[in-house]
Amino acid sequence: AQTVTQSQPEMSVQEAETVTLSCTYDTSESDYYLFWYKQPPSRQMILVIRQEAYKQQNATENRFSVNFQKAAKSFSLKISDSQLGDAAMYFCAYRSADSGTYKYIFGTGTRLKVLA
Amino acid sequence: NAGVTQTPKFQVLKTGQSMTLQCAQDMNHNSMYWYRQDPGMGLRLIYYSASEGTTDKGEVPNGYNVSRLNKREFSLRLESAAPSQTSVYFCAGSRTDYNSPLHFGNGTRLTVT
Numbered sequence: 001a002q003t004v005t006q007s008q009p010e011m012s013v014q015e016a017e018t019v020t021l022s023c024t025y026d027t028s029e030s031d032y033y034l035f036w037y038k039q040p041p042s043r044q045m046i047l048v049i050r051q052e053a054y055k056q057q058n059a060t061e062n063r064f065s066v067n068f069q070k071a072a073k074s075f076s077l078k079i080s081d082s083q084l085g086d087a088a089m090y091f092c093a094y095r096s097a098d099s100g101t102y103k104y105i106f107g108t109g110t111r112l113k114v115l116a
Numbered sequence: 117n118a119g120v121t122q123t124p125k126f127q128v129l130k131t132g133q134s135m136t137l138q139c140a141q142d143m144n145h146n147s148m149y150w151y152r153q154d155p156g157m158g159l160r161l162i163y164y165s166a167s168e169g170t171t172d173k174g175e176v177p178n179g180y181n182v183s184r185l186n187k188r189e190f191s192l193r194l195e196s197a198a199p200s201q202t203s204v205y206f207c208a209g210s211r212t213d214y215n216s217p218l219h220f221g222n223g224t225r226l227t228v229t
Contacts, residue, residue, distance in 0.1 A: 043204065044223075045223075
């Protein structure tokens with residue numbers, strides 16, 4: 001079974017600085033999808049970025065980018081020019097591309113604090 | 117656009133009471149899910165419905181039942197609530213495409229006393 005591990009329960013970053021959140025996963029599959037979700041205090045779950053395993057190019061969405069290392073099974077999220085509004089819980093998630101598989105597996109989350 | 121709508125937003129139950137959490141989506145999602153979120157444990161899958169007419173157990177199904185009433189609606193029922201079911205519950209939906217992200221409702225905070 002696949003697992004997703006976020007080893008940093010909490011991180012802090014100074015406003016305007018850069019922070020990297022770690023995510024590792026365990027799978028024997030070669031094709032899959034990875035996602036980062038943000039959960040602000042409002043409790044809403046917001047998709048931040050997604051990565052397809054067969055694409056070598058790292059995904060980027062404005063100030064958010066990933067460092068996807070398939071061999072190391074690592075999928076870290078980099079937030080550049082951190083803003084106060086980035087303070088939230090961040091969850092990493094995995095979905096198999098195997099036919100008939102519908103589950104999304106989540107890590108335990110990292111709480112990001114942004115210091116003014 | 118309504119997206120994924122969950123009701124209620126908050127609920128307090130006494131041990132042994134029953135209730136149903138409602139979820140409806142207007143995003144034409146084939147698959148729908150129920151997760152629970154507990155501190156330090158992330159989101160854990162309770163049940164999911166890959167398509168209309170099918171339901172399957174997730175990681176933590178004990179104490180829950182689900183109904184996929186139609187393509188739009190997927191309800192979660194607690195027959196006899198227990199304090200261990202105190203949690204935040206999320207409904208979510210997705211298309212069948214493998215790269216489709218989950219779209220979440222706003223969650224239900226349930227407290228069982």
